Amino acid sequence: MNRWEPNARGRLEAAALDLYVERGFAQTTVAEIAKQAGLTERTYFRHFADKREVLFGGSEELAQLIAATIADQPESAAPIDAAAAAVEAMGDRLQPRRERAVRRQGVIAANPELQERELTKLASMATTIADALRERGTPSPTAGLAAETAIGVFKVAFERWTTAGTSSDLAQLIRDSFTDLKALLAEVSP
Amino acid sequence: MNRWEPNARGRLEAAALDLYVERGFAQTTVAEIAKQAGLTERTYFRHFADKREVLFGGSEELAQLIAATIADQPESAAPIDAAAAAVEAMGDRLQPRRERAVRRQGVIAANPELQERELTKLASMATTIADALRERGTPSPTAGLAAETAIGVFKVAFERWTTAGTSSDLAQLIRDSFTDLKALLAEVSP
Incomplete structure (x- = not known):
């Protein structure tokens, strides 16, 4: 796996915001955010400590x-x-x-x-x-x-x-x- | 058990603050606070929603x-x-x-x-x-x-x-x- 993902942070931020708006914050998982961004959960946690932090990038x-x-x-x-x-x-x-x-x-x-x-x-x-x-x-x-x-x-x-x-x-x-x-x-x- | 405890709130607040100062917030349990105040955990949760709230009475x-x-x-x-x-x-x-x-x-x-x-x-x-x-x-x-x-x-x-x-x-x-x-x-x- 290529550890360097082009603009991974930005993609995760955009995906998280879309999902939080559509489904609500509580109803969204990190796995879903990562999937929507075309990335893995592991990549997510390389960039953000938790589900909240992605909104405070x-x-x-x-x-x-x-x-x-x-x-x-x-x-x-x-x-x-x-x-x-x-x-x-x-x-x-x-x-x-x-x-x-x-x-x-x-x-x-x-x-x-x-x-x-x-x-x-x-x-x-x-x-x-x-x-x-x-x-x-x-x-x-x-x-x-x-x-x-x-x-x-x-x-x-x-x-x-x-x-x-x-x-x-x-x-x-x-x-x-x-x-x-x-x-x-x-x-x-x- | 007598459900009405005289000044239960005040006793819990004082006991919690003493324990938080002595042992640290993370190291203190609700059970210990209740015990120090001479009350039960159940009484604690009748007054405060969680471990933090007792400091914001x-x-x-x-x-x-x-x-x-x-x-x-x-x-x-x-x-x-x-x-x-x-x-x-x-x-x-x-x-x-x-x-x-x-x-x-x-x-x-x-x-x-x-x-x-x-x-x-x-x-x-x-x-x-x-x-x-x-x-x-x-x-x-x-x-x-x-x-x-x-x-x-x-x-x-x-x-x-x-x-x-x-x-x-x-x-x-x-x-x-x-x-x-x-x-x-x-x-x-x-």
């Missing part, structure tokens, strides 16, 4: 993108601007995959196990942002606050993006949400 | 507190102030249990399964806040944004609280974090 690349984007910000950039740049870069990266994102959200919304995994991934992105800010010299509580805020904004913008029309732009929705939040916070009683 | 009360606090805010209160009032009320409720919270955080930090459950509970609190704000007439994306922000602030303040000295006040740390965030957001480039 890009997480490591996004974490690298976050870290690189924050490291690339000018020294003069405010922590919140650096954190915003990171989630906007995520927005740009996800934009071409909107259709997939919408289908994927439907599967995740229907499954508590998948929601847990999604929250874990988002929390780990917040940690990546906070670490990258600290690396730039942002003090610890500020870094955490900027990171949590950026991920909160991302979540809200992402939901708007997947439920809005096909022409909506995720990075723009992220910028809009930061502007909204700034206005909202200006109302905090002293 | 107060979640429903906190959700009720959130909803009631937001409903009680004057009509004139800004959405962010109503959301802040809800997480400050959580702070006041948790304050007398700081020692327990510190031990509990140690157990959760050491266990990915427990971290997932913790994130799920926090996400559900954000949903409770957003729903309560919408109930008051706050439009949907604003409600989501205020809720995510309040929970983000709560997370950062909670971490400060459990790592800071014993005299630290959670509600005050929450207020401080909102003030910090307001200053942080004021730096967002237009």
Whole structure:
């Protein structure tokens, strides 16, 4: 058997999403995903630890993108601007995959196990942002606050993006949400 | 057997936390928790669905507190102030249990399964806040944004609280974090 399968990851991701949408997450087995992708279960487990992970394939690349984007910000950039740049870069990266994102959200919304995994991934992105800010010299509580805020904004913008029309732009929705939040916070009683 | 056990929930919670701290979460069984509390496994499962849930016993009360606090805010209160009032009320409720919270955080930090459950509970609190704000007439994306922000602030303040000295006040740390965030957001480039 040829151990190198062209684009095995991508084929498994596409097959899994198709089956999860058609039959439901709980009703689909790894064997069926592998079969639909024309691959073996063994190949599946070389790429993904479990049935959930196949829906979170890009997480490591996004974490690298976050870290690189924050490291690339000018020294003069405010922590919140650096954190915003990171989630906007995520927005740009996800934009071409909107259709997939919408289908994927439907599967995740229907499954508590998948929601847990999604929250874990988002929390780990917040940690990546906070670490990258600290690396730039942002003090610890500020870094955490900027990171949590950026991920909160991302979540809200992402939901708007997947439920809005096909022409909506995720990075723009992220910028809009930061502007909204700034206005909202200006109302905090002293 | 007397089916009514005085303060069975509290005894199970205390016994579980003691054992999780002493032996580790993975090494402790429900049978051992029940035994240490002087109760049966059956009683355990009447109160908690699984081994994790015993660490999240107060979640429903906190959700009720959130909803009631937001409903009680004057009509004139800004959405962010109503959301802040809800997480400050959580702070006041948790304050007398700081020692327990510190031990509990140690157990959760050491266990990915427990971290997932913790994130799920926090996400559900954000949903409770957003729903309560919408109930008051706050439009949907604003409600989501205020809720995510309040929970983000709560997370950062909670971490400060459990790592800071014993005299630290959670509600005050929450207020401080909102003030910090307001200053942080004021730096967002237009």
